[in-house]
Amino acid sequence: MARMLRAAADPRISGRTGAPTWLVVALACSGQFLVVLDVSVVNVALPSMRADLGLSGPGLQWVVNAYAIAFAGFMLLGGRAGDLYGRKRMFLVGLALFTLASLGGGLAREGWELLAARAVQGLGAAVLAPSTLTILTAAVREGAARARAIATWTAVGAGGGAAGGLVGGLLVDGLSWRWVLLINVPVGAVVLLGALRWLPESRAGDGRRLDLPGAVLVTAGLGALAYGISLTEAEGWTASVTLVPLVAGLLLIGLFLLVEARTAAPLMPLGLLRLRPVASANVAMFLSGSAMFCMWFFMTLYAQNVLGYTPLEAGLALVPSSLAVVAGSKLAPRLMRAAGARNVAVLGTAVAAAGFGWQSTISAEGDYLTAIMLPGIMMMLGAGLAMTPLAALATSGAEPGEAGLVSGLINTSRTMGGSLGLAVMSTIAAARTEASATPGTDAGGPAALVEGYALAFRASAGVLVVGAVVMAVWLPRRVRVR
Template sequence: MTSMLEVPDTTVTRTPRRSTPPPWLAVALACAGQFLVVLDISVVNVALPSMRAGLGLSGQGLQWVVNAYAIAFAGFMLLGGRAGDLYGRKRMFLLGLGLFTLASLVGGLAQDGWQLLLARAVQGLGAAVLAPSTLTIVTSAVSEGAARARAIATWTAVGAGGGAAGGFVGGALTDTLSWRWVLLINVPIGVVLLAGAAWWLAEGRAGDGRRLDLPGALLVTAGLGTLAYGISQTEAEGWTATPTLVPLLAGLALIALFLLVEARAKAPLMPLGLFRVRSVSSANAAMFLSGAAMFSMWFFMTLYAQNVLGYTPLAAGFALVPSSLAVVVGSKVAPRLMRLAGARAVAVLGTFVAMTGFAWQSTMTADGTYLTAIMFPGILMMLGGGLAGTPLAALATSGAAPEEAGLVSGLINTSRTMGGSLGLAVLSTIAATRMGGSTTPEALTEGYALSFRTGAVVLAAGMVLMWLWLPRRATAAR
């Protein structure tokens, strides 16, 4: 009897290799992560009264439900971007998304106010690690040129749509389920994205394996966090009160110390020479001014719709749907216009359209109709924001070296978020001063209208800066 062992088996078993995913899949995963990050900046706003009743939060505690996320998000952004450069964009995407998802679960199940605030801060930390990786994944998955411009436009539109959808999603979940679901909804979405990213995303590490600049990271995080805390105090305490001035001055001092440390560091978190690149410095300054006005739009529009016109949270969310669609349209049209007129011209055009919408919105009245008091000016504001955001993001990332891509991505997000935080604090103070403590519809309308007029002035200043400073077109990376 012949044994089968006598026949040598020369077959070599090979482990199936995973095929390289198509670029659109990497872009889709990155955009979904960015959507979650931006959505959670605004989604809790309409749920705040329910959170206060459910957990017995004080007025100050209620304010920190929003601020804990925003401060951690802005403060850790540069660290998250640099970590992606040094340790891998996929790894940081998974780490940030994992933290974000876990914190959403803890926050949704919170039984005490401090648990919710801690969860929101961890959410912000996860978002700061996740957000820079989303843009670098997009830019590394798609080749330079028209295809990359379209991919960045999609990323911008999805991110803007997340912010736009926050009020609607939060209102719908709060009205139909409970406030807890504005956080719990992130859990199943996050799990699906984690599985997809772990399987499909390719690792990309542009750095050289150096350690993170921990002193710089701690200083910039503490500086931005302290400065943001001071900004958050302005609405309640005013700009000249000690509780406002002390953190503002301390934050500025920490940021100055950060710059001194970075200038002497051998491997700085943020190479200061990066700002000698015109596209990087000018686009970030423009994004800061744009964010200062645009971030406040949803806040004041929602308050006007509910506090003056009497809309429910869900109705207010529906009222802003046309604006949400407009920002997506603007972001998708921008690449085509960029090919014809250049990035600078499109950024200026978009800012002009947004400024026109702000000026129109500033004519609001206490008995305004939906079409002229919310829909049409809202469409102009968000259409302009979509048109301007794409070229600014493209310009900010085009002049940086590949090993600095994550840093530049984090910087552009930080500029927008910190501009938004400062702008909202300033505009809220201006509105509150005009209201003079009155809560009548007429007084509220006057305060909101003044905030929109001020926003129009900020956008006008941004438009001049863009025309004089921005390079005409995006250039290839160094």
């Protein structure tokens, strides 16, 4: 973050267009909104996508995971590319790629076409997202104005996640599932034209090359692991068709670590992981993300497949949960001043674990208040309380010149944890659903589905309990100010 903030004083800022500052801020925030929105907007469309394209259960999880894995795997590379080649240029490249992939996904006629488009969307988002904050800070002078601009950027990101379910529900109910992707095309085109005309260019390159091999290896490794995990429900853990991608994923991750240890300009400097705040916060974020990322996926499926909600009703049902994560994020800094960052992270994780435990008591006849609204608020309030202190602790352990890299690393840990967590929890849920179906009944019936979803929520609660213990034992007590 510090590296990004110093960009405002960087002499290598060019292309001043005379555009009003508010317009530059609006364009940067629009890019951030699109990126965050697409993480959550597809959730309410999943049942419709499955029915239209004939996706399997594992295929359905890849609608989410293809985006998340590409986004996480290439995010650090995208930030480095902006430093070297220009933030405006990477903003334009990422947004163009994101918009074209949205068009391809919206027009998909086969499941594999949709999954490929989602992966390319994630790559575009990884190139686009790091530039949004840097462009904003380069355009606004340091002081109160920049603080307000960054607060706006943060609120827009939170709002994108919160609005995803509602926007997706409106589009699916009013038009079709395809419009959760196609809507990005006109919006992306307008932002692209505005950015081309009004955004200033800036860069802070030091001549180092991009670590493209590292980005490819870590993304391929995570994808192979997630794919192997998704096969275990149907094939078992010992089948060759399962073992091959699992072993390949582990080998690719190992090769990634070897490349990072030897390259002069690593994507993820391993030396940072020797710092206790950085290592402990990233492990904690990985565990938290692996559980909390699944919430939207299973809550949406439960609301539509079991309770019979329409996509719009499902989106509206999750609005309180979306607002709760924003409220938790806003409350966390105040609690951190009084109780310390570690205690707030543990508290938030414990609240989230209690919410997941409550959610695991769902039934096929659940009512909205106790089956969705209240446990959903607890889960996401806890998520908001936990994520802010974890991010603050991670960045406090680095030198000022490395704060931007560490900030990207903590976001990558959260998204990677979520991707692998979704693969594991989906497999757990599918196996329990199949085992719960009585002979001669539909394995996709409400009672069997509830058994699977409930087990996924219980498993997530267990992961969060482990995460809370790790935080209590390993995290530093407070944020260190350098």
